[in-house]
Amino acid sequence: MSILSSFSQRAPNKVFIAMLLGTLAGMAYTMVIPLVMNVLDQGPAAFATTEPETISLFGWQVSHYRFALLFVANCVFILLARTASQVILSRVALDVTTDLRDRMYRRISQAPIAELERVGLARLVASITADVPVIVAGARLLPDLLTNAVTLAGVLGFLLFLSPSVFWFVLGCIALGVLTYQLPMMIARRYLIRARGHLDHLHEGIRGLVHGAKELKLSSDKRRDYAENVLALNERLVRETAKTGMSVMSVAQNYGNLIVLFVIGAIAFVFVNYHAIGTGVLAGVIMALLYVTAPVAALLNFVPQLSMARVAQRKVDELFGQLAHEDVADDGAPRREWQRLRLQQVAYRYPGRGEESGFHIGPIDLEIARGEIVFIVGGNGSGKSTLAKLLTLHYRAASGRVLFDDVEVDAGTVSGFRSGIAAIYSDYYLFDRPLGIDEQAARPEIERYLQLLGLSGKVSFADGRFSTLSLSDGQRRRLALLVAFLEDALLYVFDEWAADQDPTFKAVFYGEILPALKARGKAVVAISHDDRYFAAADRVVVMADGMVSSGAGTQTMLSLPEAMVASPDPVAAATDAP
Numbered sequence: 296m297s298i299l300s301s302f303s304q305r306a307p308n309k310v311f312i313a314m315l316l317g318t319l320a321g322m323a324y325t326m327v328i329p330l331v332m333n334v335l336d337q338g339p340a341a342f343a344t345t346e347p348e349t350i351s352l353f354g355w356q357v358s359h360y361r362f363a364l365l366f367v368a369n370c371v372f373i374l375l376a377r378t379a380s381q382v383i384l385s386r387v388a389l390d391v392t393t394d395l396r397d398r399m400y401r402r403i404s405q406a407p408i409a410e411l412e413r414v415g416l417a418r419l420v421a422s423i424t425a426d427v428p429v430i431v432a433g434a435r436l437l438p439d440l441l442t443n444a445v446t447l448a449g450v451l452g453f454l455l456f457l458s459p460s461v462f463w464f465v466l467g468c469i470a471l472g473v474l475t476y477q478l479p480m481m482i483a484r485r486y487l488i489r490a491r492g493h494l495d496h497l498h499e500g501i502r503g504l505v506h507g508a509k510e511l512k513l514s515s516d517k518r519r520d521y522a523e524n525v526l527a528l529n530e531r532l533v534r535e536t537a538k539t540g541m542s543v544m545s546v547a548q549n550y551g552n553l554i555v556l557f558v559i560g561a562i563a564f565v566f567v568n569y570h571a572i573g574t575g576v577l578a579g580v581i582m583a584l585l586y587v588t589a590p591v592a593a594l595l596n597f598v599p600q601l602s603m604a605r606v607a608q609r610k611v612d613e614l615f616g617q618l619a620h621e622d623v624a625d626d627g628a629p630r631r632e633w634q635r636l637r638l639q640q641v642a643y644r645y646p647g648r649g650e651e652s653g654f655h656i657g658p659i660d661l662e663i664a665r666g667e668i669v670f671i672v673g674g675n676g677s678g679k680s681t682l683a684k685l686l687t688l689h690y691r692a693a694s695g696r697v698l699f700d701d702v703e704v705d706a707g708t709v710s711g712f713r714s715g716i717a718a719i720y721s722d723y724y725l726f727d728r729p730l731g732i733d734e735q736a737a738r739p740e741i742e743r744y745l746q747l748l749g750l751s752g753k754v755s756f757a758d759g760r761f762s763t764l765s766l767s768d769g770q771r772r773r774l775a776l777l778v779a780f781l782e783d784a785l786l787y788v789f790d791e792w793a794a795d796q797d798p799t800f801k802a803v804f805y806g807e808i809l810p811a812l813k814a815r816g817k818a819v820v821a822i823s824h825d826d827r828y829f830a831a832a833d834r835v836v837v838m839a840d841g842m843v844s845s846g847a848g849t850q851t852m853l854s855l856p857e858a859m860v861a862s863p864d865p866v867a868a869a870t871d872a873p
């Protein structure tokens with residue numbers, strides 16, 4: 296959708312008023328020339344007044360006082376109309392900026408996870424932070440654009456009134472000037488588009504600088520390499536292309552500024568030799584043209600800003616065009632109950648790069664029942680996390696069927712089934728508050744879990760948020776686990792949750808938390824490399840090269856301290872603790 300239509304949809308009345316005021320201001324601008332012409336003895340005969348009426352005002356002699364009053368009123372009107380028009384549109388622009396970002400947020404949250412992973416964070420952030428302000432700035436120019444366009448049209452009308460031959464000559468010259476102006480502008484635009492493309496890579500580089508700060512700090516060689524071959528390289532590409540673009544644009548702008556002066560020269564030195572034109576009319580024409588120099592230059596100077604806005608708009612459209620809307624018909628549907636989850640001949644393939652085809656898993660047949668603990672084990676890159684994302688319905692199977700009981704997951708049912716799933720992925724994100732819960736009702740439970748997870752001395756819960764997220768990796772994961780508990784889901788998926796827990800807490804996780812979830816009738820899937828605890832699973836699913844083979848588990852808690860095995864419900868354990 297074009298930004299202009301966003302403006303008029305957001306506040307049609309305000310936009311109309313702003314446009315109207317801009318137009319009226321332009322008309323008032325045009326009035327200035329005829330008003331002044333009236334008092335020029337040497338002006339065109341049509342404007343000559345017979346009797347200059349002079350009055351004394353505050354001790355000053357004011358001739359043609361009616362015109363003088365009209366002139367002042369006109370100027371005051373220009374001031375008020377233009378200001379009001381700009382203020383109104385600036386305010387609408389702020390609302391439109393919010394709307395635009397809001398639309399982007401929704402597009403992102405409605406996009407399939409696979410698409411978000413493909414597009415990447417850096418490009419999305421660049422679009423929201425860099426492109427949106429440029430688009431809106433372009434749209435904010437509209438009142439000025441109108442004012443200047445109307446002024447130009449008015450002055451051209453004035454020229455037509457003075458001398459039709461001059462009018463056609465001026466019109467032809469301006470049209471020629473504007474056409475030739477397009478060539479450098481086109482070149483400049485190309486460079487700006489290229490610079491915007493490099494900016495995406497630069498953002499990715501900056502992300503690496505922040506997220507990889509610890510790795511880079513440890514080695515000056517790494518730091519130098521990254522600074523030179525990633526940051527400086529992308530900076531240089533952005534800078535050089537933007538510099539060339541801006542330089543060409545400056546040439547175009549200055550050429551644009553001179554167009555009217557060329558016209559004045561052409562009339563004063565050439566046109567007069569071919570057309571009979573009186574001195575009064577010539578003076579009027581030159582005055583009108585000088586007057587119109589600024590509006591023409593302003594109009595042409597809008598072009599670069601508008602073309603930058605167009606580049607940004609194209610970038611946003613392109614990016615969000617790539618982000619497909621997930622096929623979910625029942626978004627926000629209530630949770631659907633189920634007893635058994637089944638994957639039947641499910642396969643999934645990541646998109647390939649160039650000639651390389653993407654990693655492929657399946658076809659997989661797998662069943663997980665409520666009250667069952669299933670471990671997914673296997674080597675790195677064997678497809679465990681991919682399978683987890685299929686189980687949590689973030690990836691949609693390319694072929695095969697995912698069924699909860701006898702209901703197949705499709706666009707109409709996916710949302711209801713997702714509501715019953717809680718997952719902690721290896722790249723989980725911890726929000727500073729539990730989302731979508733009744734804070735007051737959950738408070739006692741949160742306090743209890745904080746204690747159970749050994750976090751009560753570290754984190755507290757107040758005003759709907761956790762007091763801190765500055766915790767150790769293991770503690771952050773425990774907090775993520777707490778949030779998952781609050782969801783009271785039907786299926787829990789843990790992707791290497793225990794990897795960075797200390798031995799004691801590892802034992803708590805495998806020996807108490809998982810059995811407690813099982814006892815409460817939850818289906819539990821844990822991706823694990825902890826072979827010491829494989830016995831905690833009812834079933835072990837082994838993955839290799841994207842395929843699964845199941846092995847039998849055992850209910851016996853191997854390696855667990857007796858005290859831990861004795862209390863199968865950790866919540867009860869926490870409550871009973873002295």
Ligand SMILES: Nc1ncnc2c1ncn2[C@@H]1O[C@H](COP(=O)(O)OP(=O)(O)OP(=O)(O)O)[C@@H](O)[C@H]1O
Binds near residue numbers: 645676682
């Ligand atoms: N977002 C992605 N885009 C494209 N390919 C991916 C993506 N994520 C994973 N892959 C591919 O899928 C393969 C399996 O990845 P996956 O994360 O499922 O393995 P894993 O068994 O969980 O490994 P690990 O034990 O190291 O966590 C990877 O080797 C990679 O080639």
